[in-house]
Amino acid sequence: MLQNKLGITDEAALAREEERISKKKAAEMFENGYLDRLTPGTFQTLAAIHRYLFSGIYDFAGQLRTVNLAKGTFRFAPVMYLDAALKNIEKMPQGTFDEIIEKYVEMNAAHPFREGNGRSMRIWLDLILKKELGLVVDWSLADKEDYLLAMERSPIRDIEIKHLLRQALTGRTRDREVYMKGIDRSYYYEGYFTYKTAEL
Numbered sequence: 001m002l003q004n005k006l007g008i009t010d011e012a013a014l015a016r017e018e019e020r021i022s023k024k025k026a027a028e029m030f031e032n033g034y035l036d037r038l039t040p041g042t043f044q045t046l047a048a049i050h051r052y053l054f055s056g057i058y059d060f061a062g063q064l065r066t067v068n069l070a071k072g073t074f075r076f077a078p079v080m081y082l083d084a085a086l087k088n089i090e091k092m093p094q095g096t097f098d099e100i101i102e103k104y105v106e107m108n109a110a111h112p113f114r115e116g117n118g119r120s121m122r123i124w125l126d127l128i129l130k131k132e133l134g135l136v137v138d139w140s141l142a143d144k145e146d147y148l149l150a151m152e153r154s155p156i157r158d159i160e161i162k163h164l165l166r167q168a169l170t171g172r173t174r175d176r177e178v179y180m181k182g183i184d185r186s187y188y189y190e191g192y193f194t195y196k197t198a199e200l
Helices: 011-031 043-054 079-091 097-110 117-133 144-153 159-167 176-181
Strands: 069-071 195-197
Touching (some): 043 079, 144 159
């Protein structure tokens, strides 16, 4: 159970309230032009997105996690290597679709925040795609189960996630409905497994 600013002590209740608040903040961020002022592809941008979404819920919003994390059987980057991993990710090229997805996969493996990585990273990914290719992902076209399995396997084999997301690309970069599909916590990665702290 994560400590939170809302004083909620029930995990299910926290998940519901977190989703409600983060969706409201995501819509606000889309509509007020905040995203247009960010530099696509940097960790600073990802942290700014995370902070905007979750600062009303968690003290750690926008801050690097201080615990090791695992999800299912997968262990994310150990805390002691996290800063170096993020610096290397920032240096990765992002000029082509394949390069962008490879950068996304590496950021997912780093998983820099205690909670809310998936939602923040999908917005971050779309910012890069929009800047470099004039496209975004229509998340309603990405099958949930296929996406989850592809993301699980992506650190070893990224061809599946590349294929899945390539098929879901759209030029509707200003479509609020397309954008909001990527924020749906219950539909995507964060609702699939339970986080656990990992002794690495």
